Every structure is written in structure tokens, then in C-alpha cells.
Amino acid sequence: MAKTPNLLFIVADQFRAMCVELGGDAVSTPFLDAMASDGVSLANAVSNYPVCSPHRAMMMSGQYPSFNGVTYNVNSETAEWGVGLRPDAPSWAGVLRDAGYNTGYIGKWHLEAPVSEDAIHGRGPLEDGRYWDAYSPLDRRHGFDFWYSYGCCDDHLSPHYWTGDAARHQRVDVTGWSAAHETDMAIDFLHRAAGANRAPFALAVSWNPPHQPFDQLPDGHDASYAAMSPAELLTRPNVELDSTIGREAATIAPLYYAAVSAIDTQVGRLMQTLDELNLTADTLVIFTSDHGQQMGSHELLYKNVPFEESMRIPFILKWPGKLRRDPAMAGSVGLCSVDIAPTLLGLLGYGGQVPSEMQGADVSGALLQGGTNDAGQDAPPSYSALYFYYPRDETEHHVRGLRTATDKFIARFNERDGLSTTLYDLAVDPFELVSVSDPERIRIHAVALQTKLAHASQTWPGEAALAALAEGR
Structure with a gap:
């Protein structure tokens, strides 16, 4: 009997699709390039609402913002409106846990509405008085049993986490680059999960970089991008290099690309660990993001706008011998935020157990060898993705x-x-x-x-x- 497949689901915040495209950004990503070469990279993966919390909520629940409760980025200002992933929202992790999976979440969550105690025990208020970081109670982790996470904190070199059943005041403080530390924790999880007769695992690893602050980089990062000219760094024709925004983007780009390259290194570490533990053949690996970044395009620097630089996200899948590696398919199949949850379940063989409350499409039938998922569905006849801004x-x-x-x-x-x-x-x-x-x-x-x-x-x-x-x- 075939082994029940594992899942390693990797999210890098604000990592735009152009970083991993042929002819795209001038940044080196050899491990993601290899992953795409051995697997599938979707050209039409987009964020329905290209900002952290709304996308993450759709990605987890398969529901649009008006249904899952997350219509804005989650912080103390929006918490008074009830913004936070609804406790009763469905989740792909919950389905897999109920099916016997060992589920785990490591890194940035940003789906819990902060309460007043979070201003004390989390990152604390910013200059504008808002606080973003939040502890997630045990009954609001949406199907994840192993927990090594935080709400939202942009201290890449001094991160903190809540783990297991630790209370709000019992956070773990770490010195070092957050993505590397979280990869260490993920590798530990994989080693534990590789034991004989262990349950299949579904592990989500959520890195905050390359999100700003852009200058908080790991030791030994690639500093070569600083020697490149603005025209070499910012090649998209919708960037005005001589404008104020264009010049600021040219200052940001070398740091952003250095963070992207450093994230790529962490992907390589995870892939190497799967190989060393003989888990590669039985593990579906996905690399994606919650949104991109404008970086000067259309005279904008960041996200939460309906331009391609913000909306399009990488979505790279690797699963030896299981995926349909057809360039025409990879270029035509579309997937958006709400489609991720049902598609994950479909890929792993649980398409028939997609909760009825999920509103996204399961496009696994177009991705799997054989043409249909276990629910007998192929790709939707046409692709379209809604865009939202509240x-x-x-x-x-x-x-x-x-x-x-x-x-x-x-x-x-x-x-x-x-x-x-x-x-x-x-x-x-x-x-x-x-x-x-x-x-x-x-x-x-x-x-x-x-x-x-x-x-x-x-x-x-x-x-x-x-x-x-x-x-x-």
C-alpha cells in the first residue's frame, strides 16, 4: 500500500513572483530554481488581497474575507472590529489532523487579534500606539498541534516565539536571524517525524523576511547586489528610476535581494534534510508567499494594491513522480488565495473531505499525474481571481x-x-x-x-x- 504523503508548506512574507522567474528580478535563487526545475512553478498564482493577514486567512480557510473574518491586517486598531481568523473557520490543517497527520506551524502567524495583554507580553506598541504581535490560545490554532510561532513582529535579528502550551507570559526569546532559527526548528521537527511507523506530517514554515526592515540581514549575506546600478536592480519598465520613489527603491533593492537569497539558502537546507532523511519521495513541498512588493513599480514601494508586482506570488511545487510537469499547464492553470486550502487537500488525497464552507477551487486535478483528483475533478474550465480592498x-x-x-x-x-x-x-x-x-x-x-x-x-x-x-x- 502506498505511503500516506507528507506536506512541507513554506511561506516567505512579501516574496514577489518576479524573484523566481526567468527574465525577472536580478536575484540569485539556485535552490528554488532547482525546486522549480524538478517540479512545477505556476505562472498565474495570485493573492486575492495582497497584504499579510487577509491572504493568510484565505490561505488557511479557503474562505473570502467576509466569511473568515479577516478584512484588514490584524493589529490592535482593527481588533476592535473583530478582525482575526474566526475560531470556527475551516482549515486545511484541521482536516489533515483529523485524518491522523502530525501537524506543525513554525514562524509568523498574524491571524490572531491582539488583546491588551499582548501589548505587555508581545512586541509591544509601535510609535503610532498600535500593537501587532499576539499570542494564539491553544483553542485558536486551527488544527496545528506543534506550535512554535508568534503573531507579527518585525525584529528579524531578535525574534520571539510562543511554543506548545506555554502561557502568554512565557515566550521564548532568540538572538539570530529569524528565518535561519525557524529553519533549525523545522529541521528538528522533520527529524522527529522521520522515525519508523510515525504518522504522516504536515508542517507549515512561515518566514517573515524578505519583509522589511530590509537592513536586518543575517551574517554573511550576499552583499554583491550593492555594486549593481539602479537599472540593473530594477529592470521593470514601470519603474521611474529618476523619481524619488525610484531612487528609494534602488536603495531597498540590494537589501531585499540579499534577504531573498538568504531565504533561498534556507529552502536548500530543508530540501537537503528531506533527502538525508529519505523523505523526499513521500513529501509534497510547496513554496509560496502571501503577496509581493512594488519596489518602485507604478511609483509605489510596498503592497496592498492591484498591480502584478503585489498580486502575483510564487507557487512552486515539488513531489517526485506525482506532478504533471507540463509547461503549458504550468503557464495556464491559475490559483489564488482561496484555492490554496482545497488544492492542498486535493493534492494529498483528501479532495473528497474539503469542508463545504471552503469557497476556493481545488485545482489539484490539473497538477497531479493522471488528470483528476480523488474527488474526480480536473482543473476549472477557466481561471479568474477576485481582488479585494476594504x-x-x-x-x-x-x-x-x-x-x-x-x-x-x-x-x-x-x-x-x-x-x-x-x-x-x-x-x-x-x-x-x-x-x-x-x-x-x-x-x-x-x-x-x-x-x-x-x-x-x-x-x-x-x-x-x-x-x-x-x-x-
């Missing part, structure tokens, strides 16, 4: 959008300004330099967005205005 106050816009492999349509609405839209033809304009102005094409995409939102049981304040546009009124 405003923080009345001055901001409610934003919804729809990205396909060839087009991106974004609709913005508030009561003051009404509805405005932007349409990009990604096939001819991959850097989103020119908005399409054809009224009929815009109307057709308005219909598609309206239909997708309805199918996902989503309402929003711009609904009536979008309906009028879709009807040509």
Missing part, C-alpha cells in the same frame, strides 16, 4: 477586481466619487502601462466581475453602480 475610512475607496490570465479589471467606489474602473490587457501590456478605454470591453468585464462576486456570495457598496455599468446604463 477601506479604513470614508476617504478611501471600496475596491473589487477580477484578474484572469489575460486581463485585469479593477472597480473603485465610494459615495463621494462614485464608480471608476481600470482595465489592463495583460497579454499585450504585462506591465500595466496603458488602461484600455474601449467601453464595450469595459462593460463585458463589469459583467464578469459582477458574476464572480455573486457566485462568491459577495456584496459591496459599489454593487448598484457596477450593475449599471454592466447593463450599459
